[in-house]
Amino acid sequence: MTRIIGLEQIKRALDPARVIQALEEGFVDYSEGRVIVPPVGHLCFKEPPGDCHIKYGYVSGAHHFVIKVATGFYRNPEAGLPSSNGLMLVFSRETGQPEAILLDEGWLTDTRTAAAGAIAAKYLGPRKPKRIGIVGTGTQARMQLDWLRYVTDCREAMVWGRDGEKAELLRRDMKDSGYFIGIAENIEELCARSDLIVTTTPSREPLIFAHHIRPGTHITAVGADGSGKQELDSSVFGRADICVVDSLTQCREYGDSSRALQDGVIPEERLIELGRLIRDSNLRRCDPGQITIADLTGVAVQDICIATLVLNSATAD
């Protein structure tokens, strides 16, 4: 019997500590070559514009394989609908039976992205951050902040977005979050006053340049998840001591680091996969003055791990 698991049930099922643990194991599996992920399937629509991505695969030796469908239709908000949607399917790897359908409406993708940001901060960020800086004011801005609480005690935060009203709205929405949230006048102020920065925008132009960054800063960039997008100028990579990516294969194609490679600012050998960083403490920050970057484009193993965790955690309603 195929289980149908709705969004509320999914939210109740997931314990943040277990999500972080499952994703860490997933990143290690990925970097050590134990994850089978065929090329992403894709449909593209015009009028109204939209697209659909199908990501799927499995961890070698695991009991399940996962298929994730994600859609983005950018005019939906005009009709009062969210622009993103989707679901995940979990199948038995032994029998091919569909074991569960997770009607998560895209929430699991947001969650695994935010959890990966927390993992990057845990392994690469300052030991005791003074202030968290969030660039962007959308869903991922809120969720990154929300998930950082599981890896740091820092509760000072600062937000910057192009639209000041949206930044104010984020502050209001998160007034009970336990964070003290300030609003930066501009990106320069955010970078000057924060040492654990997360960029979460769909920008197609670099927002942060090398001269913005102070020694000791860590930046996680999660916005550039497709070709043409960029949040960090190549010069930031030139100044960084450690450059981490979730997937070398993907980060050659897109993401901020692909620009740095194209511009010849850093050689590919400088990019370290997150899974290797989790496994090998010698690769991590060794001096509080170091500048570090994590460029996260989102990998299917995150979907595989979180979907499997939901299946194993959700109790019958």
Add this chain to the structure above:
Amino acid sequence: MTRIIGLEQIKRALDPARVIQALEEGFVDYSEGRVIVPPVGHLCFKEPPGDCHIKYGYVSGAHHFVIKVATGFYRNPEAGLPSSNGLMLVFSRETGQPEAILLDEGWLTDTRTAAAGAIAAKYLGPRKPKRIGIVGTGTQARMQLDWLRYVTDCREAMVWGRDGEKAELLRRDMKDSGYFIGIAENIEELCARSDLIVTTTPSREPLIFAHHIRPGTHITAVGADGSGKQELDSSVFGRADICVVDSLTQCREYGDSSRALQDGVIPEERLIELGRLIRDSNLRRCDPGQITIADLTGVAVQDICIATLVLNSATAD
């Protein structure tokens, strides 16, 4: 709200005449270039052996797109489970919302395959067949026979399979089907006494050769749905007056006709797509003595059409 539609509800929803009409329109759309179908996604497993195919796409201008997941795990019967399973997802093409999940357990794939066989017989078969010959004794053998009732009044049938007991079981299972079913001693007898033949086996060696076939016979071959499979020897194509395929693109790669092309028995120009045959009556049988073939490998537009039809026909339970 995503609708979850189970197998019993799906079976109640589908009217055979409407399925045939929808698939005919789909084959025409496909042959006239209005169907967008990216390459099939694929996962392959060892120990236990199995695979998963993801087919997806849409008809240009339609309101939905469809993703079909089909799994095959060939040791499942040892555990009392069917070897095939799967489901279909129907999304709005305007908003990307998942509108329905069809938990059909693979039944819709069997159904669209059988319905395509009926369509091939309708447009290419003898006007008044004397006897239907079914090669194979599995699910598709039963379903092809079942669906031919909608396109012919012939109720004389003959079955042959390698396993005589299974042939006997098919006859017993279908005793209330309205067909008078005989069992052939061998393939030669089946071919000699039938003029509307459907082959439904997973054979990897040709079963029917040119010298088996009488003038006036039509053969639909549905078994060779992947590389390495073959039911009709190339010589049958050499003797045929009309050779129809569901998809030229696929039938260049696999299916019985790909062997005939490789062996140089017929040139590719001799292959006519089913959608063209449906549209153009000049391409059909014009003499009762002609020998005709339909090589059906299964195309994603069939999945798209039948899933959309279920969504539009299923009433709330």
